[in-house]
Amino acid sequence: MSQRLTFQFTPAKKDYAQAVRALGLRDRRTGLTLGVMCLVTAFAVYSLLMEGSADLRFLPFLLVVPLAVVYLLLWVPARVARQAMKDHRLSSEQTWHIDDEGIRVSLPTGETRLPWGAFARIFETKSQYLLLYAANRRLVQFVPKRALAVAGQEPDFRALMCSHLKGLKEA
Secondary structure, eight states, rough: OOOOOEEOOOOHHHHHHHHHHHHHHHOHHHHHHHHHHHHHHHHHHHHHHTTSOOGGGGGGHHHHHHHHHHHHIIIHHHHHHHHHHHSSSHHSSSEEETTTEEEEEEEEEEEEEEEEGGGEEEESSSSSEEEEEESTTOEEEEEEHHHHHHTTTTHHHHHHHHOOOOHHHHH
């Protein structure tokens, strides 16, 4: 039996920011970098406490982690979202047609056909589904859950995704 699903949405600035943030949090390199920075900060705090004085030479180390978190989780996603909203192709309405052969995304400027093999996996956040490309797992296609809630299509979307991609459990 052939499954088909069609829905529309217009990406918002917050959609891009949330997708970039979610992708960054899932990236092993980002996690490793933040982990190392946390260890350096813990060492700086330990050294300050052991010396018993407020030695200002450790102050830069104490600021590294909060600044990195602000940069990676707030500034970068906001910058990407601002850039995306400047590009008409990225900020215009999208119509998604999903079937057993793949995904077809229609925009006012053209159409893109993506076979299931173009994607490595899918993962879910509180507000989106993110489809990771197989060729470059740092690139994603996102589907805001609000696009599926309008017509109650989320269960059908999940079923289609589960039958073709790894990473999502059927509800």
